[in-house]
Amino acid sequence: MRIKIDHTKCTGCKLCEVACSLYHTGSVNPWRSRIRVFIGEEFCLPVIAGPYTEAACNSKGVVFVDGKEFDGCVVCRASCPSKSVFKEPDTAIPLKCDFCGEPPDPQCVRWCASEALSLVEE
Amino acid sequence: MFAWKRKILRVDLSTGNSSVEDMGSDLIRDFIGGRGMGLRILYDEIDALGDPLGPDNKLIFATGPLTGTGAPAGGRFIVVSKSPLSGAIANSCCGGYFGANLKYAGYDLLIVEGKSPEPVYLSIINDAVEIKPAGHLWGKWTMKTEGMIRSEMGVDFDAWELNSMSILSIGPAGENLVRFACMMADAGRAAGRSGLGAVMGSKNLKAVVTLGTGEVAIADPEGFKKAVMDFLQEGRDNKELEKRRMWGTWSLPGRANKNGTQAALNFQAGFFEAFTKFEDPAFIRDRIWVRDEACFGCPFGCSKRSRISDPAYPGTLKGPEHETMALLGSNCGSGELDDLCRANYLCNELGMDTITTGATISCAMELFEKGYLPERDIGYPLNFGNTEAMFELIKKIGMRRDFGEVLSEGGKALAEMYGHPELFMGVKGMGMPAWHPQGAEVIGLQYATNNVGSSHTKATLPFYEGRRDPAHGVEWTKDDQDYLAVADSAVLCWIIYHGPLWREKLLVWLRTTTGIDYTEHDLSLIGERIWNLERLFNVKAGLSGKDDCLPKRMTDEPCVNNQVVHLDRMLPEYYRLRGWDEKGIPTFEKLQHLGLEKEGAGLK
Numbered sequence: 001m002r003i004k005i006d007h008t009k010c011t012g013c014k015l016c017e018v019a020c021s022l023y024h025t026g027s028v029n030p031w032r033s034r035i036r037v038f039i040g041e042e043f044c045l046p047v048i049a050g051p052y053t054e055a056a057c058n059s060k061g062v063v064f065v066d067g068k069e070f071d072g073c074v075v076c077r078a079s080c081p082s083k084s085v086f087k088e089p090d091t092a093i094p095l096k097c098d099f100c101g102e103p104p105d106p107q108c109v110r111w112c113a114s115e116a117l118s119l120v121e122e
Numbered sequence: 123m124f125a126w127k128r129k130i131l132r133v134d135l136s137t138g139n140s141s142v143e144d145m146g147s148d149l150i151r152d153f154i155g156g157r158g159m160g161l162r163i164l165y166d167e168i169d170a171l172g173d174p175l176g177p178d179n180k181l182i183f184a185t186g187p188l189t190g191t192g193a194p195a196g197g198r199f200i201v202v203s204k205s206p207l208s209g210a211i212a213n214s215c216c217g218g219y220f221g222a223n224l225k226y227a228g229y230d231l232l233i234v235e236g237k238s239p240e241p242v243y244l245s246i247i248n249d250a251v252e253i254k255p256a257g258h259l260w261g262k263w264t265m266k267t268e269g270m271i272r273s274e275m276g277v278d279f280d281a282w283e284l285n286s287m288s289i290l291s292i293g294p295a296g297e298n299l300v301r302f303a304c305m306m307a308d309a310g311r312a313a314g315r316s317g318l319g320a321v322m323g324s325k326n327l328k329a330v331v332t333l334g335t336g337e338v339a340i341a342d343p344e345g346f347k348k349a350v351m352d353f354l355q356e357g358r359d360n361k362e363l364e365k366r367r368m369w370g371t372w373s374l375p376g377r378a379n380k381n382g383t384q385a386a387l388n389f390q391a392g393f394f395e396a397f398t399k400f401e402d403p404a405f406i407r408d409r410i411w412v413r414d415e416a417c418f419g420c421p422f423g424c425s426k427r428s429r430i431s432d433p434a435y436p437g438t439l440k441g442p443e444h445e446t447m448a449l450l451g452s453n454c455g456s457g458e459l460d461d462l463c464r465a466n467y468l469c470n471e472l473g474m475d476t477i478t479t480g481a482t483i484s485c486a487m488e489l490f491e492k493g494y495l496p497e498r499d500i501g502y503p504l505n506f507g508n509t510e511a512m513f514e515l516i517k518k519i520g521m522r523r524d525f526g527e528v529l530s531e532g533g534k535a536l537a538e539m540y541g542h543p544e545l546f547m548g549v550k551g552m553g554m555p556a557w558h559p560q561g562a563e564v565i566g567l568q569y570a571t572n573n574v575g576s577s578h579t580k581a582t583l584p585f586y587e588g589r590r591d592p593a594h595g596v597e598w599t600k601d602d603q604d605y606l607a608v609a610d611s612a613v614l615c616w617i618i619y620h621g622p623l624w625r626e627k628l629l630v631w632l633r634t635t636t637g638i639d640y641t642e643h644d645l646s647l648i649g650e651r652i653w654n655l656e657r658l659f660n661v662k663a664g665l666s667g668k669d670d671c672l673p674k675r676m677t678d679e680p681c682v683n684n685q686v687v688h689l690d691r692m693l694p695e696y697y698r699l700r701g702w703d704e705k706g707i708p709t710f711e712k713l714q715h716l717g718l719e720k721e722g723a724g725l726k
Contacts, residue, residue, distance in 0.1 A: 011414045011415060011416035011420075012416055012423075013417070013421060015419055018192030018419060022343055025337070027337040028191055029335070029336065029337035029338070030226070030286070038281075038282070041309070042412050042427070042438065070281075073281050073282070074281050074282065082280075083280060083282065084279070085282045089336075110351065111354070113354050113357065113422070114414070114416075114423060
């Protein structure tokens, strides 16, 4: 199973960040969320936290999405030492998406009213 | 403490000092947050008769207990101050992410006072509060200002932090003290009416940056989650809300026009031929839509970002919303979609309220067409529908140049200057919004009695389910004014929860997030307290029942459906329901009931 992202439907409401942090921490704090939404002018990009990497990244650069230029760190799913997201704000402990338990019931998908996020069998 | 952070950040721009204060429990109990709490503080701390553009006026940026919780459509904040446009109380609501960021930074409220000797901007990154020089930003348009601030912040923050940051700024209009200048936040959100951008300008404050990485605690996470799930389902099943999601306010110009309630040609009509094409909102969406844009925590995303292909207007704009389309469109005799976007774009960039800008220009247009305003004063003809002249004037107003200098004082001053005050279509100096009161006369009562002036956001318009029966219009106006005062204090979005829906939902969100078992009675009492204290502020500022009036056109000249507004019939009933005397002043008994007897003591 995986969470499919259709960024063209994302409105940037960040309810996924609310849902994720509420489920995992019991309070609301987007910075403790395992999903973050990057707000672009013409579209938004939801990014879900992948595995932690300790290695310094050597592929940093510019990435193009639908013809728009983004910082490579924005589309990268990894939690890493040089990035502000996907880590606990106070302790820097890395965060990774766990599909909200077993069986998978990702809260971000449930809270996403614009259907930018969906759970698909794969 | 759940939902609230219970902290107030106070920044004195005169001294450069900032401090953090605890928020008293009585403030929470009696006023909840947002609009109510901001009012309470402003009422206690400023002289209501003082100059709104003087250093003693204060700006209170207020979130509510729901801000940042993720309560659907509860991501807004409100700015409370004394209005330089009306001289009355001001509370301008704004969406985007700014409110949530302020809350996550650890503060429910931000009070800005004094006046900086030099242009500055304020940066609030959690507990790091800094006043930074803004000389290089002065004169810049709002989007450019946001971009430049982000660039300089880029030294210390990575792409994600910069993207999460909220920037609220003023444009040249605010700097030049245009009396209807607004604040712009998050690339297109506006704290629009009442001219609070000019208050920022008067303090030499160009922008406020917020970024918060803290949390908001929820009293009953399980109950809250379940209520949100239920609401999301209701939202999918509710046709009105589905329409809002799809079209935003783009479904309204066509509908209002068809019903004859669309402000047209300075309210000389309720119908504008060129707007019939908007009866199918797809006409708009197909041509200019770029994406749906939600405020923080809103599942509906009713705002639309749009674009026109004109190199003179690069990038995108947020809007145009219905109100803008009416006041800068039909009311000025302008009907081409691209022109509506151009006018909206300029107002956003210069930082001016689109509604009041339109109201002021349309007033000038009627004065010109009737021969009261000579062409030599303007420099060019200003007939209805002369869009090139409009764009020119919008820029001139923002820069306070030439005839723009006159217009920047607002439509009321303009109409008085040319000897025809009856041609200004507004209340308490604030231009009327899109809905023509003669389409449904209770709208006239809502505009006339509104504490901030003629805004459409402080009572439910009589077009919604449960609010259509004119026999109950006066009673519902009072009830809705009170309840929306609480919604603005929570802070919950008026656009989504219009009509009776929000009463029930407001209770649910407040109970589950705060853990306090509010009742409907509690909330209406708090709302009534807020409404009455606003009234007391206005009385202290020199306003009274004589200011609860409408332009003569509304009450004497039938422009729509051969109807006039019988304000003389509705107003006494309204005062009676409110427990006010015939001059519109709250009685001692009423104030005692609301726990405001101390505030009312000086009135007698």
